[in-house]
Amino acid sequence: DARVTQTPRHKVTEMGQEVTMRCQPILGHNTVFWYRQTMMQGLELLAYFRNRAPLDDSGMPKDRFSAEMPDATLATLKIQPSEPRDSAVYFCASGFRSGSYNSPLHFGNGTRLTVT
Amino acid sequence: KQEVTQIPAALSVPEGENLVLNCSFTDSAIYNLQWFRQDPGKGLTSLLLIQSSQREQTSGRLNASLDKSSGRSTLYIAASQPGDSATYLCAVGPSGFQKLVFGTGTRLLVSP
Numbered sequence: 001d002a003r004v005t006q007t008p009r010h011k012v013t014e015m016g017q018e019v020t021m022r023c024q025p026i027l028g029h030n031t032v033f034w035y036r037q038t039m040m041q042g043l044e045l046l047a048y049f050r051n052r053a054p055l056d057d058s059g060m061p062k063d064r065f066s067a068e069m070p071d072a073t074l075a076t077l078k079i080q081p082s083e084p085r086d087s088a089v090y091f092c093a094s095g096f097r098s099g100s101y102n103s104p105l106h107f108g109n110g111t112r113l114t115v116t
Numbered sequence: 117k118q119e120v121t122q123i124p125a126a127l128s129v130p131e132g133e134n135l136v137l138n139c140s141f142t143d144s145a146i147y148n149l150q151w152f153r154q155d156p157g158k159g160l161t162s163l164l165l166i167q168s169s170q171r172e173q174t175s176g177r178l179n180a181s182l183d184k185s186s187g188r189s190t191l192y193i194a195a196s197q198p199g200d201s202a203t204y205l206c207a208v209g210p211s212g213f214q215k216l217v218f219g220t221g222t223r224l225l226v227s228p
Binding site: 033042043048091102104105107108 | 162217218
């Protein structure tokens with residue numbers, strides 16, 4: 001059963017430290033999303049890629065966040081420097097889009113980030 | 117800006133009941149609508165995807181309908197079971213793209 005894999009599952013770090021979260025999308029999917037979930041804001045889109053090219057990162061604080069896809073099997077989300085307000089669950093999701101067809105999105109289990 | 121609202125925020129029912137979860141959105145120019153469930157500490161599991169040209173989708177005991185003109189979708193769960201307890205989220209996809217705008221969810225508890 002294909003699934004989106006995220007690592008680490010949990011991360012506790014001190015304010016000011018760099019945090020890197022990784023995602024392996026489902027093989028064959030050409031669209032990758034990063035979402036952040038908090039109790040207050042719900043699910044917010046941070047960035048997304050199609051065929052490894054960034055299409056929209058308007059939801060991301062650009063001064064500290066960066067998202068990349070070094071290859072088709074790996075997406076990364078970095079926070080540097082991290083702040084306590086970044087504490088949240090970060091989800092990666094992948095899907096396939098071709099022409100007018102959009103597949104359902106498949107989510108990973110998330111990385112729960114705590115910044116102290 | 118698209119806004120997605122889900123009512124009720126929480127629902128508690130005894131096992132066996134049929135129930136309806138509601139989702140409304142402000143911009144009817146959507147490409148698709150997707151329903152997810154989220155279990156505590158877990159990611160989202162896709163339940164049903166309705167393309168904008170469709171009116172409904174069914175999977176087992178679940179049926180989702182879409183009325184684009186009124187900006188509404190409903191998720192119908194038949195013969196609810198304790199295993200259905202989870203948070204249910206709807207999300208709409210803007211025209212032409214896959215990026216989804218999520219509702220705040222309905223937390224469902226089904227008691228044995």
